[in-house]
Every structure is written in structure tokens, then in C-alpha cells.
Amino acid sequence: MRKQEGRISDVMSLGVSLDAINIIASRNPSQNIVISGYPVPFSSSSRIQGASHLLNCSFSLSKMDNVGSPSLFPLHRCKTIHLVRHAQGIHNVEGDKNYKAYMSPEYFDAHLTQLGWQQVDNLRKHVHSSGLIKKIDVVITSPLLRTIQTAVGVFGGEGYTDRMDVLPLMVANAGNSSRAAISSLDCPPILAVELCREHLGVHPCDKRRSISEYQCLFPAVDFSLIESDDDSLWKADVRETKEEVAARGMNFMNWLFTRKEKEIAIVTHSGFLFHTLAAFGNDCHPLVKKEISSHFANCELRSMVVADRSMVGSDSSWTNYPGKIPSGLDLPSSVADEKNQENDTPNSLQK
Numbered sequence: 001m002r003k004q005e006g007r008i009s010d011v012m013s014l015g016v017s018l019d020a021i022n023i024i025a026s027r028n029p030s031q032n033i034v035i036s037g038y039p040v041p042f043s044s045s046s047r048i049q050g051a052s053h054l055l056n057c058s059f060s061l062s063k064m065d066n067v068g069s070p071s072l073f074p075l076h077r078c079k080t081i082h083l084v085r086h087a088q089g090i091h092n093v094e095g096d097k098n099y100k101a102y103m104s105p106e107y108f109d110a111h112l113t114q115l116g117w118q119q120v121d122n123l124r125k126h127v128h129s130s131g132l133i134k135k136i137d138v139v140i141t142s143p144l145l146r147t148i149q150t151a152v153g154v155f156g157g158e159g160y161t162d163r164m165d166v167l168p169l170m171v172a173n174a175g176n177s178s179r180a181a182i183s184s185l186d187c188p189p190i191l192a193v194e195l196c197r198e199h200l201g202v203h204p205c206d207k208r209r210s211i212s213e214y215q216c217l218f219p220a221v222d223f224s225l226i227e228s229d230d231d232s233l234w235k236a237d238v239r240e241t242k243e244e245v246a247a248r249g250m251n252f253m254n255w256l257f258t259r260k261e262k263e264i265a266i267v268t269h270s271g272f273l274f275h276t277l278a279a280f281g282n283d284c285h286p287l288v289k290k291e292i293s294s295h296f297a298n299c300e301l302r303s304m305v306v307a308d309r310s311m312v313g314s315d316s317s318w319t320n321y322p323g324k325i326p327s328g329l330d331l332p333s334s335v336a337d338e339k340n341q342e343n344d345t346p347n348s349l350q351k
Helices: 002-013 018-027 044-066 090-097 099-103 114-129 145-155 211-217 242-256 270-277 286-293 333-350
Strands: 033-035 038-040 078-085 138-141 168-170 190-192 263-268 301-307
Touching (some): 078 145, 090 099, 114 145, 145 190, 145 211, 145 263, 242 270
Parallel strands (some): 078 263
Antiparallel strands (some): 078 301
16 A cells, blocks of 8 residues: 555656546547656556556656756765676586586585686776776675685786795685786785675585685785684575575675775675665666666676765765865855845834
8 A cells, every 4th residue: 555655646746646647538538648748558448457557657757757867975975886796607607507506516615717717807907908906995805716716816916926025816726727826016905705795505606615725825815804714604504585685785885884995896796796786776767777786797897886875984075175264254145145034024024
């Protein structure tokens, strides 16, 4: 009932009542009704059904009308995030053919395929040629092998040469990669975070190995935010629900606003991205909503701006300027007019 009332109120906001719809339909049985410039087919032989159909149409059209204007947020309450799905993993190849393959222990903490590494190389070229690599303050990665490999391959430094004072981001042939070591020089820091992991439970490909193992493979990746060495989150017989993944995704988004960095790359997973982003864009045009929340391809990157509407973060602006330095009289004429009208009102009443 509440949903229907919402639809009626939206139609009413367009200046069309339900009774008016039925009257117009009965008088114009063979014509379309036009609301907000949109023709809507209507049949007088099914006024009730047609009215309901029109309410649905009007509701969606009303929403489209309402989302036509831009949104405005203070810059210091926004962050730019660059979302990346990992490159092709060995589990993706068989999983595309047969979903049951995701249940195979053979794909425990799946590593990238050679095709996946080619995808990494191409995305790396893009982030360098576009200048994006110079803007990113930190890279957040899910602590699974395929996402860490993608993160260091795309955003890491160049080839590593042995030296005592610098650790490599990745050692040679980490995770059966057949790749040379990757340097941690001249690249943003890479931080592993559990909150942006894939759907937890049941699928062995989504179970991580111990942090101590990862630290040997990726010495310069920061694992300090992960509390347990072993994977205490993954359960063999319990699969996280879609709603739980989405809730975890919102916790992750809120956590981002506790960070000081303004431009953040996030390397994560298809399911996590899809269920998290589904909560966004409902106040946008449907095509914008699709840009936000449609499924990611392997090694796809999308750049977005996220706004802190609820004051989760505490960052102050580095571009805002308070003005009035030195101080002086600066009453705007519009405010002066309002004050003048307020002062005049009692006098006019006394007369």
C-alpha cells in the first residue's frame, strides 16, 4: 500500500490525479495521454488497469524529471575512487563454462592466468598514459592472490633490482606468475583490506591463504590492517548472502571516509562490486545507474566520485578560503532588503 501511495503522490506532483486519468481515458479512448511531454498509451476499456499502468509510467517519468538536475557537494567531502576488478583468474576460465567449477579445491585462492597478466599489462599502460598513476594516493586491494597480483602489476613500480634498502612489491614468479619481481619504488602504497573481499564462504577460490605466506610473496604490500593470519572469515559450509555482501560493501565505503587520501584505487571482485554498487545511483538517470552498477569485466577500471553526505569523515578543505581578511562591512544587498522588509512590517500593521 505504501508503494502505491508513493506512486500516486508522484503522479499528483505532475498535476494529474487518478480520477482525472480515468476521465481523460473515457473521453479519449483511442488517444494517448501526454504527461510531462511523454505520450502514454491508454485504453478506456481497461481504465483501472490502464490507470495503474499510467501510474507506473508516471512514477518513472517523474523520477526521470527529478534526476535531471545536477548534484552539488563540498569538494572536501568527496573522494575520487578508481574501481578495478581483478584480471582473469584460473577459476574464471572453468567457471564460465560450468558454475560448479567454483566449488573445486583446485582453484583455492586462484591466481591469474597468462591472459590475465596480459590484461594487467594493458591496464598498466592505460593508467600510465592517462596520467592516472600520478594522481592516486593509495591502492586498496582485497587480500586474495588474484587481486594482489592485479594491484601490484597495474599500480606497482618497474622491474625490481636487488638492493638492501628497498623491498619488492612482488617477488619473482609469485603465485605461478612466471613474472619478474616488481619494484615498490615510484608507485603509490598498496594496502590489503578484508572488507573488500569477494563473497565469503563455500567457494575455495574465495578463501585466502595465510598472511605470512602473502608477506613472503609481496614483501612491500601493507597487511597491517588484517587481524588474523589465517582466514577466519571464510566458512566451508556457509555462503555470505547478497545482502550481507552489500552491507559489508557499505561499511567499506564508510571506512574510506576515515582515510585521509582523496584519490584511491580499489582492486576487488565482481560480486563485491556488483552487490555494493547496486545500492547507488537510484536517484540518477537509468543510464547513469547502469554506468555505476553493471557487472565489471576482468581488469575493467571505472572512476567515480563518492560524497560523504553523513559527515562520516572529518577532513577540512584545503581550497576553501574564509574571506573577510582584513575584516570590513559586507552586508549583501539581498539580506539588507529582507531586513528592511522585516522592519517595515510592524509599521504597516500599525497604520
